[in-house]
Amino acid sequence: MKFYVLTLFPDMILRGLNTSILGRAAEKKIISIDAVNIRDYTADRHGKADDYPYGGGAGMLIQAQPVYDAHKAVTGGRKLRTIYVTPQGVPFTQKIAQELSRLEELVFLCGHYEGIDQRVLEEVATDYISIGDYVLTGGELPAMVMIDAISRLVPGVLHNDSSSESESFFNDLLEYPQYSRPRVWHGREVPAVLLLGDHKKIAEWRRERSEELTKSRRPDLYKEYIRKEELIRWLSREKREKIHMIESLRRGKAEILYADRGNVLLYDRTSRLCMISAQNAETGERLLEKVPKDASLFVTSQDFLNEPICNRFSCEIFHECIQVCYPQKQALPVKYKDIRLLGEEFIPYVRERYHMGDSEYVAERIRAGAMYGAFCDEKPVGFIGIHNDGSLGMLFVEETHRRKGLGISLESYAINRICEKGWTPYGHVVTGNETSLGLQERLGLYPSSGTIWWLGKKD
């Protein structure tokens, strides 16, 4: 991932970010940080990039011209996400970091002194983000904070090769306390449960501590957590029909925009996906009023929602599907032995064979650590992936390797990886595709009795 930082103090950015984990990630070329001096682009003969604000007031403003030209030099006229870091922005969160970490390039614009001429912000900034309700002397430290939080979510930056998506497991709660050797220090013992090797008990203990800690230190987060748990419990009354909503909430992918028993509106900001379930057409209409402007995909649980969505958001129905889910916890046997996580070098291979969505989609899924490949003599012969909404899919097996159970092995392998994260694997089967449904049922996935519909913007 490439970061460009437009600033009057490029050294501050480079010195702050070239050590430790981010320094190593830059050496390995997983990330790059280009600090661009706005002053280098001023048209002023004396190298000045700032001036007094019209209307008076303390301090100086960075002028529009050098910022505009520096931005143009970096983007070359392309439309890149450009974050203006400012205390007037929306608060930076882990969710925003996750969304931004999926981009290939990202521009930060740092003000200093009193800020930047409004007119150039209106032309180049796509987002206004703050790191907290306090005022710093400039945007450099906030840009560094955000780059750090975003970079560690880029696959390959941290040592574990599992996807950053697994982090959302503890997303809504503060992390539990941790202990290392010695077992007794200053007369304080490590909690006994951590020494016995019972992973289920350890997980329970950690969740309880997380809940306690969140309740006492962050009652705001705790309230949201309880609301979400209650909704998951409610949705679980129809688990197979609502598994897409349940898992999006559990994995920290979706936020609740509305939830009142049978009327639920969830939004997954990363994939710009709205999930809607309504009791009747009238309550459905009210939910549609709350749909975010940038939503581009919809999953509905009732037929009567489809026509209003098509009319209101210029959409069409892509598929009617049933959902299948694997509620068991035990791992499935995987006969085919050489299946592994796919690296970036396989982007062209998968792209040539998987054609749904735009071509960037495959690259994004591979970078997110969400695709697995089967290999024969070191050559790929099939793959499977986890879609950005969390469902299983993208199954492909080379003609030469079909009818040998490789599809079953690939899907079993992916199911096992999902179970390891404490999630419930699920997928979508287009209504009428009996072959796929048969495969799912053989693997132990249960079908829903109801249908869901996928809708999206017309091209």
Ligand code: ADE
């Ligand atoms: N610039 C100055 N203070 C800031 C803050 N709190 N967040 C983002 N940018 C800033």
